[in-house]
Amino acid sequence: MATYTFFTNPRSRGLIASWALHEVGADFAVVPVGWGDKPAALLAANPLGKVPTLVHHAAEGDRVVSEAAAICTYLAEQHPEAGLLPTPAESGHYHRWLFFAAGPLEQALMARMLGWELPAEREGTAGFGSFDRTVAALDAHLSANAYACGDRFTMADVYLTSQFDWGLNLKLLPRHDAFLAYAERCHARSAYQAALAADRELYRSTRVEA
Numbered sequence: 001m002a003t004y005t006f007f008t009n010p011r012s013r014g015l016i017a018s019w020a021l022h023e024v025g026a027d028f029a030v031v032p033v034g035w036g037d038k039p040a041a042l043l044a045a046n047p048l049g050k051v052p053t054l055v056h057h058a059a060e061g062d063r064v065v066s067e068a069a070a071i072c073t074y075l076a077e078q079h080p081e082a083g084l085l086p087t088p089a090e091s092g093h094y095h096r097w098l099f100f101a102a103g104p105l106e107q108a109l110m111a112r113m114l115g116w117e118l119p120a121e122r123e124g125t126a127g128f129g130s131f132d133r134t135v136a137a138l139d140a141h142l143s144a145n146a147y148a149c150g151d152r153f154t155m156a157d158v159y160l161t162s163q164f165d166w167g168l169n170l171k172l173l174p175r176h177d178a179f180l181a182y183a184e185r186c187h188a189r190s191a192y193q194a195a196l197a198a199d200r201e202l203y204r205s206t207r208v209e210a
């Protein structure tokens, strides 16, 4: 049995976890998930039935990890030899931008995509403040830093880039130079290219409805 069972669907957030799995060189088996016919093993592992969901077949028993950001950080910790964990000096940036991407950035993009208007007087309540403030914070950081943690790629970049891809592909995010250059740098990773090729092949071979 492979070390990990990976429930995914092509052209979904599953690509984020696939990239992370490729970055750490994990031994994993893919279970394609059809939206209308979810495997019982997925629903047993994750009652939400969401992908990506990962089951780690550890020596002492199975461990389930869902949430793309959690899967990224879990894999970086399980495979420290991949060098994608932060040093103590990078740890602030690492956690800050990972949580920023999974919280405020995702909320801001989702609100924009679904046309949810946040009344100006509720900006103090909403965690992302406003779409423009979220974008400005990212722009400031990525105009001054090549990666989330400064000058070195870490697992935080797998997740942050993936949110960028969603925002840029759907034309939700402005095409700022810093965003495009960041995405291009991260997309040059061989693990990203391998995950993308695997996602396309999965789409071709399963035709699972995306």
Ligand SMILES: N[C@@H](CCC(=O)N[C@@H](CS)C(=O)NCC(=O)O)C(=O)O
Residues within 6 Å of the ligand: 012, 013, 014, 035, 048, 049, 050, 051, 052, 066, 067, 068, 069
């Ligand atoms: N918060 C989850 C969201 C996962 C999610 O919404 N995945 C979508 C695909 S991109 C899904 O599984 N949709 C199928 C469904 O909800 O039935 C994460 O970040 O991993």
